Amino acid sequence: MAERRARNRPLVQDLFAWFEATLARLPARSTMAEAIRYALNHREGLLRFLEDGRIELDTNSVERAAKPVALSRKNAIFAGCDEGAEAWAAIASLIETCKLNGVDPQRYLTDLLTRLLEGWPRSRIDDLMPWCWAKAARHDAPCDRGPQSNADA
Numbered sequence: 713m714a715e716r717r718a719r720n721r722p723l724v725q726d727l728f729a730w731f732e733a734t735l736a737r738l739p740a741r742s743t744m745a746e747a748i749r750y751a752l753n754h755r756e757g758l759l760r761f762l763e764d765g766r767i768e769l770d771t772n773s774v775e776r777a778a779k780p781v782a783l784s785r786k787n788a789i790f791a792g793c794d795e796g797a798e799a800w801a802a803i804a805s806l807i808e809t810c811k812l813n814g815v816d817p818q819r820y821l822t823d824l825l826t827r828l829l830e831g832w833p834r835s836r837i838d839d840l841m842p843w844c845w846a847k848a849a850r851h852d853a854p855c856d857r858g859p860q861s862n863a864d865a
Contacts, residue, residue, distance in 0.1 A: 713765040721762055728755060780808055806842070813842045820845055 731748045738745040751758060761767040810817040824840055838844065 716765065717762050724759060724762065728752070777808075777812065780804070780811075810842045813846050815842045815846045815849075 728751075731752055735745055735748045735752070738748070761769055806821075807817045810820050820842060823845070827840065832840065839848070
């Protein structure tokens, strides 16, 4: 962390100084001026990586995770109707949530649909969310839903 600060802080300070100097010379409505103003307005958030080693230096992992969602959104255009597109988006979101939680989507959806058809109680529907399902599959234990988890008992 100290090395990150030592190496990057001077570079970031120089970059923001350049932003401020350059912004003064650009037409106010230019694309470059808008981008620079955005960076200057979000300086605090952009500098957090210097203090928190958990923050990655780029957004590649987030962009990789979001890409299937964007592709799915584009595919939903061809769903045939608004309701079909909403159903497609819900299923795509569920599949991506499975992947993010290390759950095999096919196994999950098969089990989910089986349980729902067999009359899974509506009061315990949260237990079927992918993160809870994964925990129950690993530990054969119910998902901890926080304070409201005892409400159905």
